[in-house]
Amino acid sequence: MSRAERLLALMQVLRRQRQPARGMGLAAELGISLRTLYRDIASLRAQGAHIDGEPGIGYVLRPGFLLPPLMFSAEEIEALVLGSRWVADRADSSLGDAARNALAKIGAVLPADLRHELDSSALLVGPGTPMAVGDAELRRIRQAIRMERKLDIHYRDLQDKLSVRTIWPFALGFFEQARVIAAWCESRQAFRHFRTDRIVSLQVCDTRYPRRRQALMQDWRQIEGIPMQ
Known part of the structure:
Protein backbone atom coordinates (compact mmCIF):
# COMPACT_ATOMS: atom_id res chain seq x y z
CA MET A 1 0.00 0.00 0.00
CA SER A 2 1.35 3.40 -0.95
CA ARG A 3 1.56 6.23 1.58
CA ALA A 4 -1.37 8.05 -0.07
CA GLU A 5 -3.51 4.91 0.08
CA ARG A 6 -2.50 4.37 3.70
CA LEU A 7 -3.50 7.91 4.68
CA LEU A 8 -6.82 7.50 2.88
CA ALA A 9 -7.44 4.19 4.65
CA LEU A 10 -6.68 5.79 8.01
CA MET A 11 -9.12 8.61 7.27
CA GLN A 12 -11.83 6.10 6.36
CA VAL A 13 -11.28 4.09 9.55
CA LEU A 14 -11.43 7.24 11.68
CA ARG A 15 -14.63 8.39 9.96
CA ARG A 16 -16.34 5.14 10.93
CA GLN A 17 -15.53 5.51 14.63
CA ARG A 18 -18.26 6.75 16.96
CA GLN A 19 -15.95 6.68 19.99
CA PRO A 20 -12.22 7.51 20.36
CA ALA A 21 -10.19 4.80 18.63
CA ARG A 22 -7.11 3.46 20.40
CA GLY A 23 -3.85 3.57 18.49
CA MET A 24 -3.17 -0.17 18.81
CA GLY A 25 -6.56 -1.00 17.33
CA LEU A 26 -6.09 1.42 14.43
CA ALA A 27 -2.62 0.08 13.67
CA ALA A 28 -3.87 -3.52 13.75
CA GLU A 29 -6.78 -2.79 11.42
CA LEU A 30 -4.49 -1.04 8.94
CA GLY A 31 -1.72 -3.62 9.23
CA ILE A 32 0.94 -1.07 10.16
CA SER A 33 3.19 -0.44 13.14
CA LEU A 34 2.22 1.88 15.94
CA ARG A 35 5.11 4.18 15.03
CA THR A 36 3.85 4.41 11.43
CA LEU A 37 0.35 5.17 12.70
CA TYR A 38 1.58 8.08 14.85
CA ARG A 39 3.57 9.41 11.90
CA ASP A 40 0.52 9.18 9.60
CA ILE A 41 -1.68 10.96 12.13
CA ALA A 42 0.90 13.74 12.33
CA SER A 43 0.89 13.96 8.50
CA LEU A 44 -2.88 14.25 8.35
CA ARG A 45 -2.88 16.92 11.04
CA ALA A 46 -0.27 18.86 9.06
CA GLN A 47 -2.61 18.75 6.02
CA GLY A 48 -5.45 20.24 8.04
CA ALA A 49 -7.28 17.22 9.45
CA HIS A 50 -8.77 17.93 12.89
CA ILE A 51 -7.80 14.76 14.74
CA ASP A 52 -8.25 15.01 18.49
CA GLY A 53 -6.50 12.68 20.90
CA GLU A 54 -3.11 11.35 21.90
CA PRO A 55 -1.35 8.03 22.60
CA GLY A 56 -3.01 6.04 25.37
CA ILE A 57 -6.34 7.89 25.05
CA GLY A 58 -7.52 7.40 21.48
CA TYR A 59 -8.23 9.45 18.38
CA VAL A 60 -11.34 11.12 16.95
CA LEU A 61 -11.67 12.81 13.56
CA ARG A 62 -13.80 15.93 13.46
CA PRO A 63 -16.01 16.21 10.34
CA GLY A 64 -15.29 18.46 7.40
CA PHE A 65 -11.91 17.35 6.05
CA LEU A 66 -11.13 15.74 2.68
CA LEU A 67 -7.73 14.60 1.55
CA PRO A 68 -6.68 16.60 -1.53
CA PRO A 69 -6.83 15.32 -4.20
CA LEU A 70 -9.90 13.11 -3.77
CA MET A 71 -8.71 9.50 -3.71
CA PHE A 72 -10.47 6.16 -3.97
CA SER A 73 -9.24 2.60 -4.19
CA ALA A 74 -10.06 0.58 -7.32
CA GLU A 75 -12.72 -1.39 -5.42
CA GLU A 76 -14.29 1.81 -4.04
CA ILE A 77 -14.56 3.16 -7.59
CA GLU A 78 -16.17 -0.09 -8.74
CA ALA A 79 -18.67 0.17 -5.88
CA LEU A 80 -19.51 3.77 -6.84
CA VAL A 81 -20.00 2.90 -10.51
CA LEU A 82 -22.07 -0.21 -9.82
CA GLY A 83 -24.21 1.57 -7.25
CA SER A 84 -24.83 4.53 -9.56
CA ARG A 85 -25.75 2.25 -12.45
CA TRP A 86 -28.18 0.34 -10.24
CA VAL A 87 -29.84 3.54 -9.04
CA ALA A 88 -30.07 4.86 -12.60
CA ASP A 89 -31.81 1.65 -13.69
CA ARG A 90 -33.98 0.85 -10.65
CA ALA A 91 -34.99 4.21 -9.12
CA ASP A 92 -37.05 7.07 -10.50
CA SER A 93 -35.58 9.24 -13.26
CA SER A 94 -34.80 12.15 -10.93
CA LEU A 95 -32.75 9.97 -8.59
CA GLY A 96 -31.12 8.26 -11.58
CA ASP A 97 -30.03 11.64 -12.98
CA ALA A 98 -28.66 12.59 -9.55
CA ALA A 99 -26.59 9.38 -9.44
CA ARG A 100 -25.09 10.06 -12.87
CA ASN A 101 -24.37 13.69 -11.97
CA ALA A 102 -22.67 12.69 -8.71
CA LEU A 103 -20.47 10.21 -10.57
CA ALA A 104 -19.53 12.89 -13.12
CA LYS A 105 -18.55 15.30 -10.32
CA ILE A 106 -16.37 12.66 -8.70
CA GLY A 107 -14.74 11.85 -12.03
CA ALA A 108 -13.94 15.54 -12.61
CA VAL A 109 -11.66 15.72 -9.55
CA LEU A 110 -10.02 12.29 -9.70
CA PRO A 111 -6.42 11.88 -10.84
CA ALA A 112 -6.11 10.63 -14.42
CA ASP A 113 -5.35 6.99 -13.55
CA LEU A 114 -8.31 6.71 -11.22
CA ARG A 115 -10.58 8.53 -13.67
CA HIS A 116 -9.71 5.83 -16.22
CA GLU A 117 -10.83 3.18 -13.68
CA LEU A 118 -14.11 5.08 -13.31
CA ASP A 119 -14.72 5.36 -17.06
CA SER A 120 -13.75 1.78 -17.89
CA SER A 121 -15.52 -0.12 -15.13
CA ALA A 122 -16.75 -3.48 -16.42
CA LEU A 123 -19.43 -4.00 -13.73
CA LEU A 124 -22.88 -3.92 -15.31
CA VAL A 125 -26.45 -4.00 -14.01
CA GLY A 126 -28.62 -6.62 -15.69
CA PRO A 127 -32.22 -6.18 -16.80
CA GLY A 128 -34.67 -5.85 -13.94
CA THR A 129 -38.38 -5.70 -13.24
CA PRO A 130 -40.04 -2.44 -14.30
CA MET A 131 -40.82 -0.07 -11.45
CA ALA A 132 -44.05 -0.91 -9.67
CA VAL A 133 -44.96 2.76 -9.28
CA GLY A 134 -44.49 5.81 -11.43
Missing part, protein backbone atom coordinates in the same frame (compact mmCIF):
# COMPACT_ATOMS: atom_id res chain seq x y z
CA ASP A 135 -41.73 8.41 -11.41
CA ALA A 136 -43.82 11.18 -9.88
CA GLU A 137 -45.03 9.06 -6.97
CA LEU A 138 -41.55 7.88 -5.98
CA ARG A 139 -40.23 11.44 -6.09
CA ARG A 140 -43.06 12.64 -3.85
CA ILE A 141 -42.51 9.79 -1.40
CA ARG A 142 -38.80 10.60 -1.20
CA GLN A 143 -39.65 14.27 -0.71
CA ALA A 144 -41.99 13.43 2.17
CA ILE A 145 -39.30 11.32 3.84
CA ARG A 146 -36.64 13.99 3.40
CA MET A 147 -38.89 16.75 4.77
CA GLU A 148 -40.43 14.54 7.49
CA ARG A 149 -43.94 15.19 6.20
CA LYS A 150 -47.02 13.07 6.75
CA LEU A 151 -48.53 11.23 3.79
CA ASP A 152 -52.25 10.69 3.20
CA ILE A 153 -52.67 7.53 1.14
CA HIS A 154 -55.45 5.36 -0.26
CA TYR A 155 -54.06 1.84 0.08
CA ARG A 156 -55.27 -1.49 -1.29
CA ASP A 157 -54.07 -4.49 0.74
CA LEU A 158 -53.52 -8.15 -0.23
CA GLN A 159 -57.24 -8.87 0.17
CA ASP A 160 -58.02 -5.97 -2.20
CA LYS A 161 -59.52 -4.00 0.68
CA LEU A 162 -59.18 -0.23 0.29
CA SER A 163 -58.32 1.93 3.32
CA VAL A 164 -57.39 5.54 3.94
CA ARG A 165 -54.25 6.03 6.03
CA THR A 166 -52.16 8.88 7.37
CA ILE A 167 -48.59 7.67 7.73
CA TRP A 168 -45.20 9.03 8.82
CA PRO A 169 -42.78 7.72 6.16
CA PHE A 170 -39.16 7.42 7.25
CA ALA A 171 -37.61 4.90 4.83
CA LEU A 172 -38.09 3.59 1.29
CA GLY A 173 -36.82 0.10 0.50
CA PHE A 174 -35.85 -0.81 -3.08
CA PHE A 175 -36.37 -4.54 -3.58
CA GLU A 176 -36.09 -6.39 -6.88
CA GLN A 177 -39.85 -6.99 -7.13
CA ALA A 178 -41.23 -4.10 -5.08
CA ARG A 179 -40.67 -0.70 -3.48
CA VAL A 180 -41.74 -0.62 0.17
CA ILE A 181 -42.36 2.35 2.49
CA ALA A 182 -41.55 1.87 6.17
CA ALA A 183 -43.78 4.19 8.18
CA TRP A 184 -45.67 4.82 11.40
CA CYS A 185 -49.40 4.40 10.73
CA GLU A 186 -51.66 6.73 12.71
CA SER A 187 -54.75 4.52 12.38
CA ARG A 188 -52.91 1.37 13.55
CA GLN A 189 -50.65 3.20 16.03
CA ALA A 190 -47.81 0.95 14.95
CA PHE A 191 -45.07 0.58 12.36
CA ARG A 192 -46.35 -0.74 9.05
CA HIS A 193 -44.96 -1.44 5.58
CA PHE A 194 -46.69 -0.30 2.40
CA ARG A 195 -45.90 -1.52 -1.11
CA THR A 196 -45.88 1.46 -3.44
CA ASP A 197 -47.67 -0.46 -6.21
CA ARG A 198 -50.68 -0.88 -3.90
CA ILE A 199 -51.01 2.85 -3.22
CA VAL A 200 -54.00 4.06 -5.24
CA SER A 201 -53.32 7.75 -4.53
CA LEU A 202 -51.17 9.82 -2.21
CA GLN A 203 -50.87 13.37 -0.97
CA VAL A 204 -47.90 14.95 0.79
CA CYS A 205 -49.24 16.88 3.79
CA ASP A 206 -48.08 20.30 4.91
CA THR A 207 -47.85 18.90 8.45
CA ARG A 208 -44.56 17.54 9.74
CA TYR A 209 -44.82 14.42 11.82
CA PRO A 210 -43.99 14.99 15.50
CA ARG A 211 -40.90 12.75 15.76
CA ARG A 212 -37.55 12.92 13.97
CA ARG A 213 -36.96 10.47 11.17
CA GLN A 214 -33.80 9.10 12.81
CA ALA A 215 -35.69 8.33 16.03
CA LEU A 216 -38.42 6.48 14.12
CA MET A 217 -35.79 4.53 12.22
CA GLN A 218 -34.03 3.51 15.43
CA ASP A 219 -37.26 2.30 17.09
CA TRP A 220 -38.29 0.43 13.93
CA ARG A 221 -34.92 -1.33 13.74
CA GLN A 222 -35.21 -2.46 17.34
CA ILE A 223 -38.74 -3.81 16.87
CA GLU A 224 -37.87 -5.55 13.61
CA GLY A 225 -34.56 -6.88 14.96
CA ILE A 226 -32.53 -5.12 12.27
CA PRO A 227 -28.94 -4.33 13.38
CA MET A 228 -27.88 -0.70 13.38
CA GLN A 229 -25.51 0.13 10.52
Whole structure:
Protein backbone atom coordinates (compact mmCIF):
# COMPACT_ATOMS: atom_id res chain seq x y z
CA MET A 1 0.00 0.00 0.00
CA SER A 2 1.35 3.40 -0.95
CA ARG A 3 1.56 6.23 1.58
CA ALA A 4 -1.37 8.05 -0.07
CA GLU A 5 -3.51 4.91 0.08
CA ARG A 6 -2.50 4.37 3.70
CA LEU A 7 -3.50 7.91 4.68
CA LEU A 8 -6.82 7.50 2.88
CA ALA A 9 -7.44 4.19 4.65
CA LEU A 10 -6.68 5.79 8.01
CA MET A 11 -9.12 8.61 7.27
CA GLN A 12 -11.83 6.10 6.36
CA VAL A 13 -11.28 4.09 9.55
CA LEU A 14 -11.43 7.24 11.68
CA ARG A 15 -14.63 8.39 9.96
CA ARG A 16 -16.34 5.14 10.93
CA GLN A 17 -15.53 5.51 14.63
CA ARG A 18 -18.26 6.75 16.96
CA GLN A 19 -15.95 6.68 19.99
CA PRO A 20 -12.22 7.51 20.36
CA ALA A 21 -10.19 4.80 18.63
CA ARG A 22 -7.11 3.46 20.40
CA GLY A 23 -3.85 3.57 18.49
CA MET A 24 -3.17 -0.17 18.81
CA GLY A 25 -6.56 -1.00 17.33
CA LEU A 26 -6.09 1.42 14.43
CA ALA A 27 -2.62 0.08 13.67
CA ALA A 28 -3.87 -3.52 13.75
CA GLU A 29 -6.78 -2.79 11.42
CA LEU A 30 -4.49 -1.04 8.94
CA GLY A 31 -1.72 -3.62 9.23
CA ILE A 32 0.94 -1.07 10.16
CA SER A 33 3.19 -0.44 13.14
CA LEU A 34 2.22 1.88 15.94
CA ARG A 35 5.11 4.18 15.03
CA THR A 36 3.85 4.41 11.43
CA LEU A 37 0.35 5.17 12.70
CA TYR A 38 1.58 8.08 14.85
CA ARG A 39 3.57 9.41 11.90
CA ASP A 40 0.52 9.18 9.60
CA ILE A 41 -1.68 10.96 12.13
CA ALA A 42 0.90 13.74 12.33
CA SER A 43 0.89 13.96 8.50
CA LEU A 44 -2.88 14.25 8.35
CA ARG A 45 -2.88 16.92 11.04
CA ALA A 46 -0.27 18.86 9.06
CA GLN A 47 -2.61 18.75 6.02
CA GLY A 48 -5.45 20.24 8.04
CA ALA A 49 -7.28 17.22 9.45
CA HIS A 50 -8.77 17.93 12.89
CA ILE A 51 -7.80 14.76 14.74
CA ASP A 52 -8.25 15.01 18.49
CA GLY A 53 -6.50 12.68 20.90
CA GLU A 54 -3.11 11.35 21.90
CA PRO A 55 -1.35 8.03 22.60
CA GLY A 56 -3.01 6.04 25.37
CA ILE A 57 -6.34 7.89 25.05
CA GLY A 58 -7.52 7.40 21.48
CA TYR A 59 -8.23 9.45 18.38
CA VAL A 60 -11.34 11.12 16.95
CA LEU A 61 -11.67 12.81 13.56
CA ARG A 62 -13.80 15.93 13.46
CA PRO A 63 -16.01 16.21 10.34
CA GLY A 64 -15.29 18.46 7.40
CA PHE A 65 -11.91 17.35 6.05
CA LEU A 66 -11.13 15.74 2.68
CA LEU A 67 -7.73 14.60 1.55
CA PRO A 68 -6.68 16.60 -1.53
CA PRO A 69 -6.83 15.32 -4.20
CA LEU A 70 -9.90 13.11 -3.77
CA MET A 71 -8.71 9.50 -3.71
CA PHE A 72 -10.47 6.16 -3.97
CA SER A 73 -9.24 2.60 -4.19
CA ALA A 74 -10.06 0.58 -7.32
CA GLU A 75 -12.72 -1.39 -5.42
CA GLU A 76 -14.29 1.81 -4.04
CA ILE A 77 -14.56 3.16 -7.59
CA GLU A 78 -16.17 -0.09 -8.74
CA ALA A 79 -18.67 0.17 -5.88
CA LEU A 80 -19.51 3.77 -6.84
CA VAL A 81 -20.00 2.90 -10.51
CA LEU A 82 -22.07 -0.21 -9.82
CA GLY A 83 -24.21 1.57 -7.25
CA SER A 84 -24.83 4.53 -9.56
CA ARG A 85 -25.75 2.25 -12.45
CA TRP A 86 -28.18 0.34 -10.24
CA VAL A 87 -29.84 3.54 -9.04
CA ALA A 88 -30.07 4.86 -12.60
CA ASP A 89 -31.81 1.65 -13.69
CA ARG A 90 -33.98 0.85 -10.65
CA ALA A 91 -34.99 4.21 -9.12
CA ASP A 92 -37.05 7.07 -10.50
CA SER A 93 -35.58 9.24 -13.26
CA SER A 94 -34.80 12.15 -10.93
CA LEU A 95 -32.75 9.97 -8.59
CA GLY A 96 -31.12 8.26 -11.58
CA ASP A 97 -30.03 11.64 -12.98
CA ALA A 98 -28.66 12.59 -9.55
CA ALA A 99 -26.59 9.38 -9.44
CA ARG A 100 -25.09 10.06 -12.87
CA ASN A 101 -24.37 13.69 -11.97
CA ALA A 102 -22.67 12.69 -8.71
CA LEU A 103 -20.47 10.21 -10.57
CA ALA A 104 -19.53 12.89 -13.12
CA LYS A 105 -18.55 15.30 -10.32
CA ILE A 106 -16.37 12.66 -8.70
CA GLY A 107 -14.74 11.85 -12.03
CA ALA A 108 -13.94 15.54 -12.61
CA VAL A 109 -11.66 15.72 -9.55
CA LEU A 110 -10.02 12.29 -9.70
CA PRO A 111 -6.42 11.88 -10.84
CA ALA A 112 -6.11 10.63 -14.42
CA ASP A 113 -5.35 6.99 -13.55
CA LEU A 114 -8.31 6.71 -11.22
CA ARG A 115 -10.58 8.53 -13.67
CA HIS A 116 -9.71 5.83 -16.22
CA GLU A 117 -10.83 3.18 -13.68
CA LEU A 118 -14.11 5.08 -13.31
CA ASP A 119 -14.72 5.36 -17.06
CA SER A 120 -13.75 1.78 -17.89
CA SER A 121 -15.52 -0.12 -15.13
CA ALA A 122 -16.75 -3.48 -16.42
CA LEU A 123 -19.43 -4.00 -13.73
CA LEU A 124 -22.88 -3.92 -15.31
CA VAL A 125 -26.45 -4.00 -14.01
CA GLY A 126 -28.62 -6.62 -15.69
CA PRO A 127 -32.22 -6.18 -16.80
CA GLY A 128 -34.67 -5.85 -13.94
CA THR A 129 -38.38 -5.70 -13.24
CA PRO A 130 -40.04 -2.44 -14.30
CA MET A 131 -40.82 -0.07 -11.45
CA ALA A 132 -44.05 -0.91 -9.67
CA VAL A 133 -44.96 2.76 -9.28
CA GLY A 134 -44.49 5.81 -11.43
CA ASP A 135 -41.73 8.41 -11.41
CA ALA A 136 -43.82 11.18 -9.88
CA GLU A 137 -45.03 9.06 -6.97
CA LEU A 138 -41.55 7.88 -5.98
CA ARG A 139 -40.23 11.44 -6.09
CA ARG A 140 -43.06 12.64 -3.85
CA ILE A 141 -42.51 9.79 -1.40
CA ARG A 142 -38.80 10.60 -1.20
CA GLN A 143 -39.65 14.27 -0.71
CA ALA A 144 -41.99 13.43 2.17
CA ILE A 145 -39.30 11.32 3.84
CA ARG A 146 -36.64 13.99 3.40
CA MET A 147 -38.89 16.75 4.77
CA GLU A 148 -40.43 14.54 7.49
CA ARG A 149 -43.94 15.19 6.20
CA LYS A 150 -47.02 13.07 6.75
CA LEU A 151 -48.53 11.23 3.79
CA ASP A 152 -52.25 10.69 3.20
CA ILE A 153 -52.67 7.53 1.14
CA HIS A 154 -55.45 5.36 -0.26
CA TYR A 155 -54.06 1.84 0.08
CA ARG A 156 -55.27 -1.49 -1.29
CA ASP A 157 -54.07 -4.49 0.74
CA LEU A 158 -53.52 -8.15 -0.23
CA GLN A 159 -57.24 -8.87 0.17
CA ASP A 160 -58.02 -5.97 -2.20
CA LYS A 161 -59.52 -4.00 0.68
CA LEU A 162 -59.18 -0.23 0.29
CA SER A 163 -58.32 1.93 3.32
CA VAL A 164 -57.39 5.54 3.94
CA ARG A 165 -54.25 6.03 6.03
CA THR A 166 -52.16 8.88 7.37
CA ILE A 167 -48.59 7.67 7.73
CA TRP A 168 -45.20 9.03 8.82
CA PRO A 169 -42.78 7.72 6.16
CA PHE A 170 -39.16 7.42 7.25
CA ALA A 171 -37.61 4.90 4.83
CA LEU A 172 -38.09 3.59 1.29
CA GLY A 173 -36.82 0.10 0.50
CA PHE A 174 -35.85 -0.81 -3.08
CA PHE A 175 -36.37 -4.54 -3.58
CA GLU A 176 -36.09 -6.39 -6.88
CA GLN A 177 -39.85 -6.99 -7.13
CA ALA A 178 -41.23 -4.10 -5.08
CA ARG A 179 -40.67 -0.70 -3.48
CA VAL A 180 -41.74 -0.62 0.17
CA ILE A 181 -42.36 2.35 2.49
CA ALA A 182 -41.55 1.87 6.17
CA ALA A 183 -43.78 4.19 8.18
CA TRP A 184 -45.67 4.82 11.40
CA CYS A 185 -49.40 4.40 10.73
CA GLU A 186 -51.66 6.73 12.71
CA SER A 187 -54.75 4.52 12.38
CA ARG A 188 -52.91 1.37 13.55
CA GLN A 189 -50.65 3.20 16.03
CA ALA A 190 -47.81 0.95 14.95
CA PHE A 191 -45.07 0.58 12.36
CA ARG A 192 -46.35 -0.74 9.05
CA HIS A 193 -44.96 -1.44 5.58
CA PHE A 194 -46.69 -0.30 2.40
CA ARG A 195 -45.90 -1.52 -1.11
CA THR A 196 -45.88 1.46 -3.44
CA ASP A 197 -47.67 -0.46 -6.21
CA ARG A 198 -50.68 -0.88 -3.90
CA ILE A 199 -51.01 2.85 -3.22
CA VAL A 200 -54.00 4.06 -5.24
CA SER A 201 -53.32 7.75 -4.53
CA LEU A 202 -51.17 9.82 -2.21
CA GLN A 203 -50.87 13.37 -0.97
CA VAL A 204 -47.90 14.95 0.79
CA CYS A 205 -49.24 16.88 3.79
CA ASP A 206 -48.08 20.30 4.91
CA THR A 207 -47.85 18.90 8.45
CA ARG A 208 -44.56 17.54 9.74
CA TYR A 209 -44.82 14.42 11.82
CA PRO A 210 -43.99 14.99 15.50
CA ARG A 211 -40.90 12.75 15.76
CA ARG A 212 -37.55 12.92 13.97
CA ARG A 213 -36.96 10.47 11.17
CA GLN A 214 -33.80 9.10 12.81
CA ALA A 215 -35.69 8.33 16.03
CA LEU A 216 -38.42 6.48 14.12
CA MET A 217 -35.79 4.53 12.22
CA GLN A 218 -34.03 3.51 15.43
CA ASP A 219 -37.26 2.30 17.09
CA TRP A 220 -38.29 0.43 13.93
CA ARG A 221 -34.92 -1.33 13.74
CA GLN A 222 -35.21 -2.46 17.34
CA ILE A 223 -38.74 -3.81 16.87
CA GLU A 224 -37.87 -5.55 13.61
CA GLY A 225 -34.56 -6.88 14.96
CA ILE A 226 -32.53 -5.12 12.27
CA PRO A 227 -28.94 -4.33 13.38
CA MET A 228 -27.88 -0.70 13.38
CA GLN A 229 -25.51 0.13 10.52
